[in-house]
Amino acid sequence: MNFFRPLFISLRLWFTLTGFVLAFVLAYAVPLLFPLVQVAFVVFLFLIGLDGWLLFRTEAGLFARREVPDRLSNGDQNPLTVYLENRYAFRVDTEVIDEIPFQFQRRDVLFRAQLQARETRAIRYELRPTRRGEYSFGAVNVFVLSPLGLLKRRYQFEQGKLVAVYPSFLQMRQYELLAATNRLNEVGVKRIRRLGHSTEFEQVRPYTTGDDVRTVNWKATARRSDPRGASLQINAYQDERSQPVYCLIDKGRVMRSPFEGLTLLDYAINASLVLSNIALLKQDRAGLLTFSDHIGQLLPADRRAGQLLKIMEVLYRQKTRFQETDYESVYATVRTNIRQRSLLLLFTNFETVSGMQRQLPYLRRLAKDHLLLVIFFENTELRALLDQPTPDTEAIYLKTIGEKFAYEKKQIVKELGQYGIQTILTAPENLTANTVNKYLELKARNMI
Known part of the structure; x- marks a missing residue:
């Protein structure tokens, strides 16, 4: 045999x-x-x-x-x-x-x-x-x-x-390599000019050609003057560091929708891993909070060695649930455990204005104490429907309904903006690049 x-x-x-x-x-x-x-x-x-x-x-x-x-x-x-x-x-x-x-x-x-x-x-x-x-x-x-x-x-x-x-560590390494070589524009990340300078003082040093004359320290210049002529001294500043950045990931039923084989939760997890790595490279502190009908796991923001590995292990174990998300518990957890003003990136999904308005009171309270960035998704299948021709009455009816849903997404962005809440409305495949773009923009504007 x-x-x-x-x-x-x-x-x-x-x-x-x-x-x-x-x-x-x-x-x-x-x-x-x-x-x-x-x-x-x-x-x-x-x-x-x-x-x-x-x-x-x-x-x-x-x-x-x-x-x-x-x-x-x-x-x-x-x-x-x-x-x-x-x-x-x-x-x-x-x-x-x-x-x-x-x-x-x-x-x-x-x-x-x-x-x-x-x-x-x-x-x-x-x-x-x-x-x-x-x-x-x-x-x-x-x-x-x-x-x-x-x-x-x-x-x-x-x-x-x-x-x-x-979670997508290959994508994370790609962004890390491109960030190290200043080639993030190859994956859709825009070059953003920093407005002004940060307020974190580094040192007093001699003036060199090209420095901003507004940073001249006249007192230090007077103290260090010599008979041969005054040597201008300027205040040198560095980028503000150790700013807390938290990814808040919704695991409720709204995140179970699949696009190109991956659920919205997996897109959010992959983007969170990339963003956490970029934040750590920028010397910020990265943290994590997962939630659905109850709070999942909270990982305090930190930038010590091993933090990225902890984030990856937490993200690896996350699963979607079929219950509706409890934003009241999210607000209570954030208020209790995140005391310092932080950048909160909320990965969720709203399909209708009424659905967003039910959670709006809690979002406004979060935005009061922190810089809140709400990230939700375009329906790519709906967009494909809107781009199709309408040969008959049924197609016109379906397209009209689709345009109504697409309009509601834009209304959500507009209404959140009225309360000072930052938003990103993105297709799932563009989530990572758009999120990194927004994070770099907020840092360039000294909002965090």
Whole structure:
């Protein structure tokens, strides 16, 4: 049984057997062909035996290894590699079937490769997970055919591997790298000119060409004057640091809507991770609060080493709930635990003005003590509907309803702005860039 378990029959063998059946039928009608068909069939049986001997005479004729990261990035294309090594003394054809996790719902992970004797080959492909959690990989199945191509021998490697899918750390690294090289404009982040200067004093230093003459410190200049001439001294300022930045993530039912495979909650989580990293790079303190019908987890703002890892671990465990969000509990938690004025980025979704107005009293109270930025989403499916032509009365009716909903989104932005509440209305795919843009704009305007 151990011999027959890895043994499989190729299509070439089935087709050849079908041909011999037809040949024997023809030989029944033409007896002169019968001896020739018999000899050919005996030769064919010998070739089958030879093929089996070639494939099974070497105990480990082929080696394969799957290289998969310990963590996958949610919503991104993650590279995977299958390495093949032919240890036979002849050329082989291979069929590689990788048993990927069921969450991907794919049945097309099949690769074919031809390897010469002692050749090594790398097969690369990508997977895009759309849910956080643990993913279980199965075996790497490699079917080997000799040059005769009649039989197949199956090899199995990498029996089971558990991989965790985390929030989009690949996107976070991309933004971090572009920020370090001043190329954030490549992902849609605008260059924002800082207005004025911050009020955090750094030092008194000598004046150099290009400094703002309004920062001249005349008293220090008088004290340091010498007979050869006065040396101007200026006050040097630095960017204000250690400003608390909190991402408030709504996990209620309004965040379960899927767009391109990801829920709104996953878009918010990915954007929160990127923004927290950018805030830490800007020397601000990053924190986190998750909530739905009750408060989830509160991570106080900090910028010490390991804070980003704590944020990632908290975001990894978040799940949407079907209940309506309790904003009263959010306000009470913020008032109790966040005493210093902070930038609060509230990731939520409002579909109607009436839905927003029910929560408006709590939003106004939050905006009274903190700088509140409400981030909610455009309905991209609705936008696609509005761009379509209207060939009949039903299409006109649907488009009219869609325009009403789109107008309500704009009304929400307008009404929140009347109370001094900052807003971002964005498509899910543009969430990260728009959020980082707004954060940099608020810092440039010295609002935080």
